[in-house]
Amino acid sequence: MNAAQAAAATAAADLAAERAGVTIRELHGLDEMHEACRVLDRIWRPDPGNPLITPELLRVFAHSGSYVVGVGRGGRMIGFCLGFLASAGLHSHIAGVDDSVRGRSVGFAVKQHQRAWALARSITTVTWTFDPLISRNAYFNLAKLGAAPSEYLADFYGAMRDEVNAGTETDRLMVRWELTGEHAVGSAAGTPHIVTVDGAGARTVVGLDAKPDGSPVVGRQDGDTVLVRIPAEAEELRRTDPPLAREWRYALREVLGGLMAEGHTVTGFTRDGWYVIDRHQESQA
Incomplete structure (x- = not known):
């Protein structure tokens, strides 16, 4: 990884945010952390007694150098992403945007911002998990971003009490996003990693x-x-x-x-x- 790669990633991230019509920035203050938690509550609708994360813990993550960002549109926060430092590089733990901006490439803009943030700190690998049964997420992660599955995790979180996951076992697919690899670079340039059934081969x-x-x-x-x-x-x-x-x-x-x-x-x-x-x-x- 070199300065030119980091600069190119930043340019790609800025363009993605502009096209999605959002601003993406790191959060620091406790008031911002409370607002971020309200965004998460709107998206996942957890049991009030079992929040996804607390404002105080978010502030600790931000203060210790982790990736804590809010997504703004029209003067309000409509998305959030948390990633923390891990053995592989950066582990992106949770990310979400309001239903009001679904389908507007906001998620793509967030991941490009995360890629640029990581490369600026000489981090070249990001990992995260997603539910392998959700088709739109599988296509986004593997095709649009070019991440690669590394591990199947059966019932990883156990029983969860938010409205999105309630009543289902929480199997997850762990993926690795190699930020300087061919697929991630192609993604940043707008070229997804496309595979087809027709091109799968004779056997x-x-x-x-x-x-x-x-x-x-x-x-x-x-x-x-x-x-x-x-x-x-x-x-x-x-x-x-x-x-x-x-x-x-x-x-x-x-x-x-x-x-x-x-x-x-x-x-x-x-x-x-x-x-x-x-x-x-x-x-x-």
Whole structure:
């Protein structure tokens, strides 16, 4: 990493924020931390007795040099992101924006700001977790940002009592974002990491798919490439058919979690809802 890379990252972050129509800045004061917690409460709607984080702890993180930023639009805070220093570099623990700005590339602007912030401090790797059943998040993290899954974590947080996660086991996919790597650099320039089912190769098998009734069906895992489908609207499924949502959770844990535990590589996520897993190493051994 050099000064030119850091400067380019800052320029990309400024452009992304301008296009999204937001300002992104570090927070320091206790009043700002209270406002950030109110933003988190609006997004996740946690049990009042079990807040996601407290203003006092946020202030400690900020004062000790971690990544604590607010996202502003129209004179009010509409998003927040917390990342703290970890063995890998920076671990991005929580990030969210109001529903009012969903689909306006605000999340992308936040991640570009985080990348620039990290590179300015000679940090070249950012990690975070997300729910592998949520298709839009999988596409954002793996395609738009170019992060790479490193570990499948079954029921990582245990039972949670916010409205977003209540009633579901909290499986998570850990990803690593190599900030000076090809995919992250391409992302900053507006070129996502695109993979397609059509380009998967001749020895491709389907490890997990949907039956006509929408339920999951486990398939084969013996090809060079394994495709793993997830439902398009898992969040809606949790509300309308919780038993079916749990079926998908356990099937994905078995197939995607199993393949990753064996050391196989998730190479990307397609626009239409497939994880693409490379098993070439084993087949050529």
